Amino acid sequence: MRKLTVPILLTMLLVGLGWISYNEDLNLYWQSVIMFMGINIMMSSSLNIVNGYMGEFACGHAGFMAVGAYVSSILSVWLFANDRVLGAAVLPPESSVFLFPVVLLIGGIVASFFGLLVAIPSFKTRGDYLAIITIAANYIVKSTIENVDAVGGARGFMGMGKVISAMEKVAEIPWMMIWVFVGTIFTIVIIRRFVTSTYGKGIIAINQDEIAAEIMSVNTNKMKIIAFMLSAGLAGMAGALFAHVLGYVNPGSFTIMKSTEALVMVYLGGMGSLTGSVLSAILFTVMMEGFRFVFPVLNDSLHYINLLPDGYDITQVWKWVLIPLLLVLLMQFRPEGIMGNRELSDIFPKLKRFYSFK
């Protein structure tokens, strides 16, 4: 029974999400917020491998996301949709239902090879020099995409919407919601199984002391390659889902700003805590979207009591003042983040009787 609780709960959650999306109990906006939650969970937990478990400072996560997004978008449009640039569909569009996960995986795999860009220099360089390499990799990926005119350059690339509608022709269910859910669970399970295995503990050993880990027969170079590639690959999958949810990608969405968002989520949740990553990604997405509704109300009420001058309105820009401010305050009073290197079962040990998640 203990083994079954988590799968049962997840199935219930998937069915529930699918049901409310199918019946349109939630409008499309809230559905997309839930999907972005899933994508953000993938982003933050995959960055947590390098920044949390391995203790390096990588801040170019959006670059890998861009690679995954573009590779999978081009692939899926080329395979399943009639496009002006890429020509007619290579495969029958109905087959996208089965082959879409393969497209996602290919996007992830190509992104993980881009992770080698960062992994190989990381043998010699550490700390701040590695931070530079990751930032530079982010810039290089973004400006490469901008300079390739075949995929639309800075104008962006579209046509993924046709693939989604081809899936919906097969069965009228919320496909994207399901794929995002599957991708999120896949990410969490992979990372959890990896870092709790004997093999994956080598990464945590590198975090504690690299030289000691090397002496205790952890192949640090190999471990670093694996960590960076896994992190980049999962980020690429997140990017692939991101592209298909929006139906449009452009290189402007994968700037340092996007990488900063992923960093914020990792440190908000706590380094080296999967539960923290998941919680902080959900919290972050809810905050980002929740402020949209709070600000107009706040603005009207402040104008009503004449606290604000007439010509000044509180706009959505304040969102990016408040979120960093919250994070700065969090760092002052609870520097280890929400969970701080602990999982759910460490905080509530009695819960272990009811579930096992390995």
Place this chain on the structure above:
Amino acid sequence: MDFAGIIQNILNALQWGSFYSLIALGYCLVYGVLLLINFAHGDIFMVGAYISLFVATLLLGQFGGIPGMPGWLVLTLAVPLVMILTSCVGVTLERIAYRPLRRKGAHRLYVVITALMCGLILENGNLALFGASRRSFPTLVETHVFDVSGVAVTNIKLAVILVAIIAFLFLRFVVVKTKIGMAMRAISYDKFAVPLMGIPIDTVIVFTFVLGSGFAGLAGLMFAMTYPVLDPYMGAMIGWKAFIAAVVGGIGSIRGAFAGGFLLGFVEIMVVAFFPSTLRDLIAFSILLFILWLKPTGLYGVARRTKI
């Protein structure tokens, strides 16, 4: 591309590199003493540009002490004022954000994240308070163009390059020859033994921030005079790039920051001169990655050996 064109490009690269160098010097000072990447530094440069805008309009406008002040007088008054006010911003950041974390002995990365967030607060706070409209900087000094055999040299261009070189020499003098500079080097060498020797560590760190932010403010003033359009995000891109320049030079070394800034300026201007300008970032960063691949600790950096 004739000879005059090459000289013209070299001059432009020197000017562009001067801005990078001035900002990279601030990065390098703070890093050398605290081992902290002060990601808010680019935004302090932006704040410096805005402060110079306010100072200049205040002195030039009807509130000015003497109505109808000449531009050169405003400039001479503005330089120290802007430097002082910007240092106040930098020191405030240190006091409210970094010092408590340092006292707690928090993980280095948390301080870095806090710095990143402070930068975001500065740029978006500016956007939220003053709106997204770009502001134009008043002309303080008339731009004179000297035409030296086909090469256009403006007085502002010369001034910027001169200021960068003077700033570099001054900082080098402070760090190498003065007592407080010795204290700074001592802190970067061994943070735990220095307080035991009776050196007031907090004072030295505040002084470091004053120096770094002051020069960022000066860079902001120079930038505003050269490109008289200000927007809240001007510091973000330049800040990231100056940081990269500081690292390529070898972070924590003043010579390195200076050289790295000019190197990045040269690479960017030369790429734009010979290739389409959209390739600027791509080629510049690829070259920098190549340099880091050859010399993992930068041009002037010293490899720190870890004792077992």
